[in-house]
Amino acid sequence: MELYMSANSPYARKVRVVTYELGLHEKVTMTETNPRDPSTGFRDVNPLGKIPALVTDSGDVLYDSPVICEYLNDVEGDGHLLSKETRERWRTCTLVALVDGVLDAGMAVRLEKMRPEHARSIAWIDKQIATASRGMDTLEKRVTEWADEVNLGTIGMACAIAWLQFRHSDHDWLSTRPQLRTWYESFNQRDSLQITMPDQTR
Template sequence: MKIAYSAASPYVRKVMACAIARGLDSKIERWTVGTTDPALLAFNPLSKVPSFITDDGLTLFDSPVICEYLDSVGSAPKLFPATGPARWNALRQQALGDGIMDASQPRRREIALPQDDGRKAYIDLQRGKVIRAIDALEKEAASFGNLATIGEITVGCALGYLDFRFANEPWRPGHPQLEAWYAKAVKLPPLAETMPKG
């Protein structure tokens, strides 16, 4: 197995955290590549990381797809619950975590550009999404476990990305349950071994 890799990408972190939780990380070759590299474009028309090649040569991209593939390999406890409420809850939490990352990455790029009213409105819109998602997660954080589901892993990666790129906008104030859960979760191997760099 091989992954197109960036140590700063929260989506790559999510995939590698799943791989660690499933005991597969040592079986995955990391290929550090830029998103403008023609070699990446050759197997992912979207030219994005993470991109993943299975041992059978199948190319997968987008972190939810790659994580679900990893959940199908090996015999470790599943991160994606089977059918029923637990599955929908984990997938909903994954969507909240992905949504935080989806709103944060473009906002980071926009902040670095010259500001006008349109850009400021866009930045504020994306920041509002993050704030609302954090508020929603606070309401359920007391029920979170030890990174046992795709939802918890994704939320952990999203919070880590906020610490990494938006330390000047702390998410912890007013969110004591989420803060307490994250303080424990970040010490577990899937998050501890994938801290972002760059």
């Protein structure tokens, strides 16, 4: 299999962590890709021009990260990262959606700040930061529900927290959320997360 990714993409990192947790990392070729560069040909792989995208051994192309993670878990792996029990499965899928919403808001801020200063919307930035903060507040309130679990949702939580601290270090994401901070500091010690740590120099 081939995964089109960027080392500092939190969405791609989720997939990379999943490959390690499922013992599939040696079966997946990691292809570093700049989705903004049309000359790479990546848009022929994913017409949306977004990473990650996975090409399976049968030649199918899967995107985006929730779909890829579920495929790796259910088809290529042993399935232990997403419960087969209906209520637990949808609870985890909802956590995945919450975490992706936090990331989407944070990514919107990053993209806005890449615009020329005169063209930036402070109101838009504030709105997206508020959205991410509400999501983080919800995680703080509910983190004990997942404290002992390793699943697609908790993997996403750890990747989202790391990325927010990396790309939006001007905001304090954890000191006012002590339960989430304690959980993250423990969960972040997993080998899969240490191996896939973002490059702080990029």
